[in-house]
Amino acid sequence: MIELVRTNDAVIISFVESLMRDAGIACFVADQNMSILEGSIGLLQKRVMIDADQADAARRILKDAGIENEIRQK
Known part of the structure; x- marks a missing residue:
């Protein structure tokens, strides 16, 4: 597993x-419970x-969606 995006923005995460x-790429949100515990x-x-193995496709999707600035560097 690799990190695709890291943010505090709930809208970006969603x-x-x-x-x-929609692209059929499995993902999960890590640190969700820790974020809740720290009081938001x-x-x-x-x-x-x-x-x-799906990183290239996922990065391309985010770029096409106009949020390439949210992508974590390799």
Whole structure:
């Protein structure tokens, strides 16, 4: 698994999950519970994780959606 996106923005997380689901790319949000425990003050970011073999396709999807600035570097 690799990290595709890391952010505090719930809208971006939801959008990325939707894009991945529509493309048939399995993903999960890591650190979701930790973010809730810290009281939502924005210290801990959530991470969208995907299989490494689907990274290129996932990055291309985010670029096509106009949110390439959210992609974590390799």
